[in-house]
Amino acid sequence: MISLLLSILASTLIFLIFKLFYRFKVNTLQAIVFNYITACFCGVIVSESQLDFQEIVHSEWFFGALSLGLLFISIFNVMAITSQRNGLSVASVATKMSVIIPVVFGIYMYQESAGFQKIFGIFLALFAVYFVSIKKEAKFHFKNNLLLPSILFLGSGIIDTSIKYIETTYIKDGGIPIFSATIFFFAACIGIVILIYRMIKKEFKFNPQSILGGLVLGVVNYASIYYLLKALNHDTLESSNIFTINNVAIVMFTSLIGLLLFKEKLSLKNWIGVGLAIISILLVTLA
Numbered sequence: 001m002i003s004l005l006l007s008i009l010a011s012t013l014i015f016l017i018f019k020l021f022y023r024f025k026v027n028t029l030q031a032i033v034f035n036y037i038t039a040c041f042c043g044v045i046v047s048e049s050q051l052d053f054q055e056i057v058h059s060e061w062f063f064g065a066l067s068l069g070l071l072f073i074s075i076f077n078v079m080a081i082t083s084q085r086n087g088l089s090v091a092s093v094a095t096k097m098s099v100i101i102p103v104v105f106g107i108y109m110y111q112e113s114a115g116f117q118k119i120f121g122i123f124l125a126l127f128a129v130y131f132v133s134i135k136k137e138a139k140f141h142f143k144n145n146l147l148l149p150s151i152l153f154l155g156s157g158i159i160d161t162s163i164k165y166i167e168t169t170y171i172k173d174g175g176i177p178i179f180s181a182t183i184f185f186f187a188a189c190i191g192i193v194i195l196i197y198r199m200i201k202k203e204f205k206f207n208p209q210s211i212l213g214g215l216v217l218g219v220v221n222y223a224s225i226y227y228l229l230k231a232l233n234h235d236t237l238e239s240s241n242i243f244t245i246n247n248v249a250i251v252m253f254t255s256l257i258g259l260l261l262f263k264e265k266l267s268l269k270n271w272i273g274v275g276l277a278i279i280s281i282l283l284v285t286l287a
Helices: 002-023 028-046 053-057 062-085 088-109 116-133 142-169 176-200 209-232 239-260 268-285
Strands: none
Touching (some): 002 028, 028 062, 028 209, 062 142, 062 176, 088 116, 088 239, 088 268, 116 142, 142 176, 176 209, 209 239
């Protein structure tokens, strides 16, 4: 139970850190690059097996890790921008609702159950993303209201689905820390290439705050994954219960933090969206 609580805390802190980046003028891209460097080292340190570069390069999941690295840094940037422009609750719900995508993949790929409750939960999730993304003070505009949350929704879902598929098909016992570290390594490399390109184009200005921000974000980012996996290995807790508590708690906490700390105003439609999000997660994970 302690591992699950730590995972919830870490996942909630990610959204809070992104919001604070904007307030303290931290360069998001630079901080994200330092974040992945930090997360990579965390994976190497946590791993109990010896680091073997030849084995990693020739592993079946190597190119999958490369693709996920590209997705990780892209979607992390979208998550940061969504938290800053649309609010914590929008980014949180869009990310957590992406659990629907691996559910659909599981139904198709692994012939998992597809009862009325699960299908109904999927439809509710889509409505939840819509309602929680609409701002009361602004006229509806796809690019401003739904584009970023939609990209975040799809991207997060594709990442979760890919990780599930690669882990099920290619990852050996005890290989998760190195696999995770490799993904973070590629994400960091891609970020560094982007920064070098901006330096060449003379569009780069070093932001000292991004180092500290990236270090903190990297530890929290890795912790959110590490403790969730640790919670899933618990003997007395079922995975459906763990995912339900984890996702609902993150949605609730981020919405509450946005309301209390950042004075984010939630309209009636936004509250309906948060409510639908919680109901849809309960329906899908408990189906």
